[in-house]
Amino acid sequence: MRLRGAIAPRNFVYKRKMSLAQSILEGNRLALARLLTQAENDAQEGRAILAELFQHTGKAHLIGVTGAPGTGKSSLVNQLALYYRKNVDKKVAIVAVDPSSPFTGGAVLGDRVRMRDLSGDPGIFIRSMASRGSLGGIAQKTASLVQIFDAAGYEIILIETVGAGQSEVDVARLAHTTIVVEAPGLGDDIQAIKAGILEIADVLVINKADRPGVENTERALRSTLELAHPTKRIFRHHGKDMSISAPITDSTLWIPPIVKTIATEGKGVDELAAAIAKHVEHLQQTGDALMDRFLENIQRQKYEEMIEKVVNRDISPYEAVTALLNGNRK
Ligand SMILES: Nc1nc2c(ncn2[C@@H]2O[C@H](COP(=O)(O)OP(=O)(O)O)[C@@H](O)[C@H]2O)c(=O)[nH]1
Ligand SMILES: [Mg+2]
DSSP states (O other): OOOOOSSSOHHHHHHHOOOHHHHHHTTOHHHHHHHHHHHHTTOHHHHHHHHHHGGGOSOSEEEEEEESTTSSHHHHHHHHHHHHHHHSOOOEEEEEEETTSOTTOHHHHHHHHHGGGGTTOTTEEEEEEEOOSOSHHHHHHHHHHHHHHHHTTOSEEEEEEESSSHHHHHHHHHOSEEEEEEOTTSOSSOHHHHHTOGGGOSEEEEOOTTSTTHHHHHHHHHHHHHHHSOSSEEEEETTEEEEEOSOOOOTTOOOOOEEEOBGGGTBTHHHHHHHHHHHHHHHHHHHHHHHHHHHHTSOHHHHHHHHHHHHTTSSOHHHHHHHHHHTOOO
């Protein structure tokens, strides 16, 4: 902590000035905004606070919303945020990442205007992040912003990314649930297939369902999904190809549902939120199963030792997992 004024006695200053991290944990929005800016600029002082906040993270559900420009991502994010505020009273943060637009860009302004339904609500915080230069840094910066929101008690964090390619995939990797948004009329080739982002989708949305061509889009999506997630298992038996067409009930398997929405009218938003909730449930179940298998193979005492070290920030979570898997003492 930096001491201001040399005249003030040390203790006096110490008692009066709450650390930025502390202020953020107590819900101070100005402090939050300040740290977000520091993180976005990758400032040195921000990094230390980020490390301090790390132990308060891990509670939020991160929802990535991605897809081609103009499909209605911002409109959907707006609707989802409203849904979570109204129906489950959760604190919501929105991180809008727009690498294609400079920070004075109209797109960012447009997003702000569209998000006016949400302004003035203390349970919501919207942050538009325009890239300044390198694409590579975006995922890292987004991760920092998300970590700050998580520590600050935002339970739902919606991350909107635009553009195609690696930056999108990197950001999607951050999210627990990734929503890929399509819209009819963007040509016969579905944008997501072109960009290869269908693979990262947990939930597929066909937005602008009020527009013509919805069925075509849905058909194309379904056939692509079937290729990626076959519902039939083919195996060889006595030299013949056989198949089981009964639905696969393996609980670790997740087939992305397709949800149709009209974001401008708020239609289909409840269904989308239900699909997201189902995915959360799925993550918890498969997570628990993984955890059980993991715990079977390591000593309980050692596991707890590692947890304590991570919480005390003696070692990073990565080091802890590596140590546990290697069976080494750290
Ligand atoms: N007809 C129709 N227009 C929509 C719908 N959702 C969004 N839009 C419009 O599509 C345009 C792009 O929306 P936006 O949310 O900015 O898309 P983004 O670029 O993916 O974030 C805006 O003019 C929206 O009003 C919808 O469901 N139906
Ligand atoms: Mg947008």
